[in-house]
Amino acid sequence: MNSIKAIEGYFVETKESLIFDVKGVLHPMDRIIAFVRYYPSPKGTRIRNGIRFSKIYKLNDRFEFLKKHYPHYLFPNHYNGNFLQGIFHKDIKKIYNPTETVQRLLTKPTLSNLEKESMSFVETLSEGTSNNSIGISGSLMVGLHTRKSDMDIVVYGMDASYKVHKCLTELMDERKHNVRPMTIDELQDLHFFRNQQTESAFSTFVQLEKRKHISGMYNNREFFMRFVKTPSEIDEKYEDCRYKKVGFAVVKGRVADDSEAIFTPCKYLLEDTKTIDGVQVKDIREIISFRGRFCEQAQKGETIVACGKIEKVIRKDGTEWYQMVLGERRDDYFMPIKFFKPKPKPIGVIS
Numbered sequence: 001m002n003s004i005k006a007i008e009g010y011f012v013e014t015k016e017s018l019i020f021d022v023k024g025v026l027h028p029m030d031r032i033i034a035f036v037r038y039y040p041s042p043k044g045t046r047i048r049n050g051i052r053f054s055k056i057y058k059l060n061d062r063f064e065f066l067k068k069h070y071p072h073y074l075f076p077n078h079y080n081g082n083f084l085q086g087i088f089h090k091d092i093k094k095i096y097n098p099t100e101t102v103q104r105l106l107t108k109p110t111l112s113n114l115e116k117e118s119m120s121f122v123e124t125l126s127e128g129t130s131n132n133s134i135g136i137s138g139s140l141m142v143g144l145h146t147r148k149s150d151m152d153i154v155v156y157g158m159d160a161s162y163k164v165h166k167c168l169t170e171l172m173d174e175r176k177h178n179v180r181p182m183t184i185d186e187l188q189d190l191h192f193f194r195n196q197q198t199e200s201a202f203s204t205f206v207q208l209e210k211r212k213h214i215s216g217m218y219n220n221r222e223f224f225m226r227f228v229k230t231p232s233e234i235d236e237k238y239e240d241c242r243y244k245k246v247g248f249a250v251v252k253g254r255v256a257d258d259s260e261a262i263f264t265p266c267k268y269l270l271e272d273t274k275t276i277d278g279v280q281v282k283d284i285r286e287i288i289s290f291r292g293r294f295c296e297q298a299q300k301g302e303t304i305v306a307c308g309k310i311e312k313v314i315r316k317d318g319t320e321w322y323q324m325v326l327g328e329r330r331d332d333y334f335m336p337i338k339f340f341k342p343k344p345k346p347i348g349v350i351s
Contacts, residue, residue, distance in 0.1 A: 006032050008228045008264050009137045009154035011096040012087055016040075017051070018070065019142055020087060023290055024265055025231055026238040031086040036062050036073070038144055046144040053144055058197055059328070082245070096142055098135020098154045105136070114140055114221075118151045121218045124177050125153070125164050133160035137226070150222035161227035165262050168225065169213045178219045181210065186217065194293055199330050207339050212296040214262065226264045226292060244312040247279030251306055251324065252337065258300040265290045268298060279310055284322045287334060291327035298336050306334035 006012055010022040012034050020034035027033050036056060044052035056062050066073050066085060073091075077084045105111060105119050118136050125134055138152030139145040155164045171179040182190065184206070191205045209215070214225040253273035260267040268287045275281065287306055289295075298304045308326040326332045 005231070006034070006095050006097075007156075007231065009098045009135060009152075009156075009226055011037070011137070011142050012092055013094040013096070013142070014073070014087055014091050015093050016070065017093070018073075019053070019144075020073075020085065021137075025229055025234055026236065028086070028238050031075070031088045032092070033084055033086045035059070035085045036066055036070075038142070039065070039069075046139070046146065048143045055139075055144075098137040098141060099132060099156065101136045101141045102134065112145075113147065114145050114149055114151070117219050117221055118153070121151060121153065121223065124171070124179070124218075125155075125167060127167055129155075129160040129163040129167075133157050134164065150224060151218065152224055152226070154226045154228060156228050157230050158233055161229075161262060165213065165225075165227060172213050172216055179216060181216050182222070186222070190215075190222075197330055198291075198293055198327070198332065200333065201341060204335065204339050204341060208297065208335060211299075214292065214295050224292060227262045227295075228264055240316050242314045244314065246281060246310040246312055246322070248308065248329075249278030249281075249284075249310050249324070250276040251284055252276055252303065253284065253306075254303050255298050255300050258298065261296050261298070264292055264295065266295045266297075268304075270304075276305070278307075281310060281312075281322045284310065284324055286321075287324045287326060289326040289334075294326050294334055297334050302336040302338075304335060305337045305340045306332075308332045308334070 006022045007025045008022055012020045012022060012032055014020070017040050018036055019038040021037045022032055022034045024033060038046070038053045038055050040051055041054040042052060044054040046053045046055065056065055062085065063074070063083070073085055073087060074083050075086055102119070102122055105115055111119065118140060122134050122136065133156050135154045135156065136152065137154045139149050155161045168179070171177055172181055187206055187209055188202065191202050216223060251273050253270040255268050256271040257269035266289055270284060270286060273284045306324055306326065308324045309328060311323050311325055312320060313323055314320050326334055
């Protein structure tokens with residue numbers, strides 16, 4: 001079963017008809033790291049083949065749901081001490097592949113409005129690269145979309161990602177082919193949704209989102225882009241590193257390299273870091289996150305401030321460094337310091 005391959009953007013369905021979204025590119029030998037997204041429920045508002053499904057949005061709710069109903073899909077991560085969600089290969093009923101979704105829709109005789117718009121958007125983006133690098137993910141891929149669903153587009157491979165991102169930037173900046181940034185009202189809706197999991201002031205949120213190109217509107221329908229490296233582009237295996245949780249901190253530093261800011265997971269290399277509050281460590285080399293909301297969050301040369309979990313990275317060859325991981329807590333943040341508006345926190349909130 002080690003031949004099973006599923007990476008960020010793929011979905012996996014279990015024998016119980018639970019549908020998980022895959023996280024990251026590196027996975028253990030015996031399972032796929034993925035977080036539950038949909039589950040069969042008589043009260044569900046999404047219907048597929050006569051079966052109703054409910055969707056779980058918040059990260060904590062996903063853990064609580066599995067803990068209560070399907071604890072065998074939770075496992076201790078011995079590499080960092082946390083619990084993860086994952087599916088053993090033997091429990092997989094079906095794997096959904098975003099690029100195969102595009103190929104399926106090409107031959108489907110009748111398309112819904114969302115399917116038509118998604119395929120049109122993929123064709124527009126394909127001007128930047130071959131369309132076999134671009135996939136359609138999300139609810140549409142698993143047949144649980146609604147008329148109001150947004151478009152989840154995934155691009156695989158570094159070369160294709162940079163080309164498509166450049167194409168998308170030009171389209172958005174020049175308002176071409178019905179591609180545009182969100183209006184203030186549309187950003188307000190997005191902020192309300194995001195604020196349930198990552199707290200931020202609306203004015204700061206708007207300033208940050210206006211600099212980004214991974215989300216916007218196509219034909220007045222919201223889209224979100226993910227750019228994902230392929231396994232062959234990562235010179236590392238899941239077992240190559242251990243991660244030891246050190247604590248939480250607020251740090252200040254400068255972005256030395258933002259070349260992986262568009263990818264999921266995203267990464268920012270830092271220099272001249274200084275701990276402002278929380279656990280003290282010698283040097284924090286990088287910031288990483290598996291949450292798309294932290295993509296394109298800062299640019300090379302900018303001084304940033306960030307709050308998140310500090311981990312010690314220990315490689316098999318003995319190399320060690322520290323990193324900050326964002327997205328596991330609602331009060332994690334990361335932004336150029338020029339946008340930062342601190343507010344009082346209770347003593348001890350970091351530690």
